[in-house]
Amino acid sequence: MAPPLALDIDGTLTTPSGRIDPRVFELLPGWDAPVVFATGKAFPYPVALAHFLGRPELVIAENGGIAYADGETTVLGDPTAPRAVVEAFRERGGEVGWGAGNTVNRWRETEVALSLDADEALLREVAAAADGDVEVVDTGYAYHVKSPAVSKGQALERVADALGLAPDEFAAVGDSENDASTFAVAGESYAVANADATARDAADTVLDEGYMDGTAALLAELRERSG
Numbered sequence: 001m002a003p004p005l006a007l008d009i010d011g012t013l014t015t016p017s018g019r020i021d022p023r024v025f026e027l028l029p030g031w032d033a034p035v036v037f038a039t040g041k042a043f044p045y046p047v048a049l050a051h052f053l054g055r056p057e058l059v060i061a062e063n064g065g066i067a068y069a070d071g072e073t074t075v076l077g078d079p080t081a082p083r084a085v086v087e088a089f090r091e092r093g094g095e096v097g098w099g100a101g102n103t104v105n106r107w108r109e110t111e112v113a114l115s116l117d118a119d120e121a122l123l124r125e126v127a128a129a130a131d132g133d134v135e136v137v138d139t140g141y142a143y144h145v146k147s148p149a150v151s152k153g154q155a156l157e158r159v160a161d162a163l164g165l166a167p168d169e170f171a172a173v174g175d176s177e178n179d180a181s182t183f184a185v186a187g188e189s190y191a192v193a194n195a196d197a198t199a200r201d202a203a204d205t206v207l208d209e210g211y212m213d214g215t216a217a218l219l220a221e222l223r224e225r226s227g
Contacts, residue, residue: 002226003171004034004163006060006156006182009041009049010141011175012192012215018141020049021212027219029053036060036069036159036170038152040139040178042108043068058163063137063146063178064155065110069162076155077110081133082145086112089126094119104142111146118143139176140196153181171222173215174199190218 007013013024028035037046038060046059047068059068065077086096097115098104104113114123120136123143127136135148153167160167172179172186177198183189184202191203194210207214 002031002033002223003188004036004160004165004169005031006036006038006152006170006172006186007215008174008176008179008182009037009039009046010139011194011211012173013212016194016211021216023212023216024049025053027216029055031055031219034058034163034165036156038064038156038172038174038179038182040113040137040142040144040176042105043073044107058159060152060155060159062108062110063139063144064150064152064181065146067155067158069159072162074158075109076158077147077150079110079112081130081147082111085127085130085134085145086114088129089114089118089123092122092126094122094126110150111144113142113144116140116142137178139178141176144178151181152178153183153185156182156185171218173218174203175211190214 015021036058039046040063043061043066047057050057067074097117124136127134137144157167167185168187170186171188172182173190175192175195179199180202189203191199191206192210192214193207200206
């Protein structure tokens with residue numbers, strides 16, 4: 001049997017231009033083990049992806065701030081300090097970005113995501129003044145201001161438990177520093193070739209190819225290995 005999967009989305013299931021790779025719809029609907037989507041995106045995004053794949057909605061959102069499994073949503077992160085930091089950042093002239101609509105944060109419950117156009121130095125300076133109540137995570141797609149008490153890895157432990165599995169039964173794939181905690185608890189961990197240095201160092205294996213090219217090749221290997 002193929003192993004359960006913990007899959008990041010951006011940079012892992014996407015093309016270099018940020019689109020969901022169509023091979024996701026070929027390879028994942030029939031995967032004969034649980035598939036958990038573990039992302040920094042807000043909760044509706046991975047839920048929608050699972051829905052349109054026809055898969056059970058097994059979700060880690062907001063970098064571990066929210067976990068969903070077996071019909072139960074668990075909010076693990078506290079947005080109070082992150083929101084206060086971002087407000088202080090704005091008061092000092094910083095801009096969140098994303099334009100007037102800002103759907104990036106419209107449904108975000110436990111953290112705040114800022115555009116990579118934001119003033120990173122100022123953001124980190126303001127966050128440091130919060131005395132450890134927040135951290136800034138650079139996923140390569142956004143700066144996430146979040147509680148350091150939550151992570152994708154901790155959320156995977158919770159989701160795995162809800163499924164009657166151990167985290168080390170999972171194969172995890174990702175591309176960013178926010179995937180390092182997932183790699184730490186999964187039994188097998190793979191960084192796609194486009195991964196940042198933190199993810200590459202944390203992974204058991206760095207794949208030869210990037211984005212969905214690397215993930216697709218790995219899925220084929222895992223399926224073949226399972227017989």
